[in-house]
Amino acid sequence: MTIPPLDTTQYDAILFASFGGPEGQDDVIPFLRNVTAGRGVPDERLEEVAGHYRALGGRSPITAQNRAMIAALRTELASREIDLPIYFGNRNWEPYTAEAVSALHADGHRRVLALLTSAYSSYSGCRQYREDFARRLDEADLLDEVTIDTSGSYFNHPGFLAPLVDGVRTALSDLERAGHDTDQVRVLFSTHSIPTAMNDASGPVTPGDQEQGDWYVRQHLAACRYVMDQLHDDLPVEPAWELVYQSRSGSPHTPWLEPDVNDVIERIAEDGSAEAVVVVPIGFVSDHVEVIWDLDTEAKETAEQKQLAFRRVATPGTDPRFIAALADIVAEHLDPSRERVAVTELGAVEDVCGHNCCQVDAGTAVPAERSVNTLVEIAAHLREREAAAVGVSS
Numbered sequence: 037m038t039i040p041p042l043d044t045t046q047y048d049a050i051l052f053a054s055f056g057g058p059e060g061q062d063d064v065i066p067f068l069r070n071v072t073a074g075r076g077v078p079d080e081r082l083e084e085v086a087g088h089y090r091a092l093g094g095r096s097p098i099t100a101q102n103r104a105m106i107a108a109l110r111t112e113l114a115s116r117e118i119d120l121p122i123y124f125g126n127r128n129w130e131p132y133t134a135e136a137v138s139a140l141h142a143d144g145h146r147r148v149l150a151l152l153t154s155a156y157s158s159y160s161g162c163r164q165y166r167e168d169f170a171r172r173l174d175e176a177d178l179l180d181e182v183t184i185d186t187s188g189s190y191f192n193h194p195g196f197l198a199p200l201v202d203g204v205r206t207a208l209s210d211l212e213r214a215g216h217d218t219d220q221v222r223v224l225f226s227t228h229s230i231p232t233a234m235n236d237a238s239g240p241v242t243p244g245d246q247e248q249g250d251w252y253v254r255q256h257l258a259a260c261r262y263v264m265d266q267l268h269d270d271l272p273v274e275p276a277w278e279l280v281y282q283s284r285s286g287s288p289h290t291p292w293l294e295p296d297v298n299d300v301i302e303r304i305a306e307d308g309s310a311e312a313v314v315v316v317p318i319g320f321v322s323d324h325v326e327v328i329w330d331l332d333t334e335a336k337e338t339a340e341q342k343q344l345a346f347r348r349v350a351t352p353g354t355d356p357r358f359i360a361a362l363a364d365i366v367a368e369h370l371d372p373s374r375e376r377v378a379v380t381e382l383g384a385v386e387d388v389c390g391h392n393c394c395q396v397d398a399g400t401a402v403p404a405e406r407s408v409n410t411l412v413e414i415a416a417h418l419r420e421r422e423a424a425a426v427g428v429s430s
Contacts, residue, residue, distance in 0.1 A: 047370060049121050049145035051136055051184060052106050053165050054153040056126030057089075057096025057325065063129065064089045070128040074425075075286075085285065088329040098324035099126075101353060102153065105322070105362075108354045112363040118370065121145070127168045134172045141182055148184045149369050151362055153321045155191040157251040157385060158230055158238045162189065163394040170414040179412050187365050188385035191255045192262070192378045195361025196352055200316055201266045203349030207314040208267075208275065216345055219273045222310040224297060225260045226331060227319025229281035232291040238394050251394075253279070253293070258380035259318055276310070282330040297331070298338045305342030312345035322353045 058067040067089075068082040089096060106122050113120065121143070125136030140148060150169065154161035169184045190196055204223060211221055230252060239251030256279055264277055280297040295303075297315065304310050315335055317327050331348050339346035352358035361377075368374045369387075378384040 046147040047120065047149045047185075049123060049140050049143075049148045050366065051133075051140065051148050051150040051169075052102065052109075052122055052124045052153075053133065053136075053150050053168075054102050054124075054126050055098065056129030056132075057098040058129060059095055059099065061090060061094030064094050067129050088325055091333075092325065092328065096325045097328070098322065099129075101322040101324060104354050105153075105359065108356075108359045109362050112356075112359050113366065116363060116367065118363070118366060120149075120366070123148075127165065132172075133168050134175065137169075137172045137176060137178065137182065137184075141176070141178055146182055148182065149366065150184050150186045151365065152186065155189060155196055155321060156227075156255045156319065157189045157394065159234050159394045160230060161252075162186065166411065167414055167418060170411040171418055173411060174415040174418070179415055184411060185369075185387060187369060188376075188387045189255065190361060190365060191259050192380040192382060192384070193361040193364065194377065194379045195357040195359075195364065197259060197262055197266075197379065198357045199352045199355040200318060200349060201263050204263060204314060204316055205267055205270060207347035207349055208271070211312050211314070211345060211347060214345065216312040217273075218271055218275050220311045221275045221314060222304055222312070223264070223275050223277035223314045223316060224280045224300060225256070225263075225277060225316045225318040226280050226282050226297050226335075227256055227317075228326065229284040229293045229296070231286070232293060234394075235293055255380075255382060256318065258382045262380050263316070263318070275314075282335070283326045297335050301335060301338045301344060302342060305344055310344070312347070313339055314347045314349065316349045317351050320351050321358075322351050327351060 056067065056070075058064045064086045065079060065082055068085060069079075072082065102124065106124055110122060121140075123136040123140045124131055125133035127133060150165070152162065152165055154165070166186055169186075170179070173179045173182055173184070208218055208221060212218060235252045236249055239249055239254075260277060260279055264274065268274060278300065280295055280300045281293045282297045284292045284296065286292070301313055304313065315331055317323075317331060320327050336346050336348070364377060368376050376384040
């Protein structure tokens with residue numbers, strides 16, 4: 037299926053869009069209510085996850101990390117003489133997307149490029165952001181005035197992956213100095229688990245084409261292979277590696293992607309296949325709570341209990357190469373003739389969602405004959421869905 041290119045000649049602002057996080061203990065439960073809105077999750081269950089935030093003082097580092105990335109991106113864009121203001125909006129906490137939309141509209145901006153702090157294709161990592169944009173524009177009666185285009189997934193940009201390559205190389209060297217041969221090290225690439233149904237629907241699915249869909253897992257595996265390929269000439273023996281998952285939530289009856297990182301660490305210890313693990317948070321842009329708690333706390337404790345050496349690679353964050361990659365994405369959208377950078381075998385990802393792309397939300401799927409692409413169409417779909425939900429509950 038051929039996706040028509042976006043008209044990128046009139047962008048006048050950037051929206052840096054992220055997940056959001058609480059700023060204090062009183063914010064934790066309200067924030068988690070926003071994250072799980074519409075799912076009927078009771079506060080008692082939210083408190084289980086709230087403990088991760090409370091252990092860190094109730095404050096997520098994600099907002100400060102995002103502001104640091106925005107400041108670095110402003111400097112990088114200025115060095116390239118790209119003069120676009122950057123607005124910051126979150127799906128689930130202050131500053132909200134609605135605030136950013138209101139501000140950019142008041143400042144006279146009408147054509148906006150959204151950069152997401154999500155490198156991979158999935159409902160939660162892409163389309164849910166677009167739903168958030170559509171909902172906020174609709175609420176403000178701005179659908180006919182403001183256009184927000186989302187940049188494609190950047191899992192395969194060398195500026196995103198290069199810091200991870202260096203991190204793995206450093207971790208392996210450190211372990212070798214500590215007496216652990218490379219063939220006794222297992223590299224675990226960790227990412228956020230999602231429901232298997234969400235993964236199956238990730239990417240466009242064309243009837244009769246069995247090679248589409250499953251983009252979330254396929255993109256991660258391509259990124260993992262690239263990282264290991266870059267290390268090939270530096271190592272006498274390439275360590276075994278695998279893709280693992282973390283941060284599962286939701287009903288225990290719903291199938292999610294596996295295996296869990298802790299289960300894998302326990303398995304490695306039990307079968308004696310390695311004496312050290314290097315955990316690479318390849319699914320994350322910055323070291324926020326899910327990295328600090330699920331990896332630096334829980335996974336590290338599991339490794340220590342099983343007497344395995346443990347190293348955790350840093351996320352890209354404000355690494356100049358990653359910031360330059362974000363600037364590259366902006367430059368590519370300002371100049372449609374510029375070739376897009378993509379280093380894995382999957383190639384560059386289109387900006388415009390294809391037919392049925394990632395259309396899984398709250399356990400439901402958009403009918404196969406529909407293709408919801410524009411924010412106007414998404415807003416109409418959201419209104420239909422919410423009206424149907426009211427009808428069922430009344």
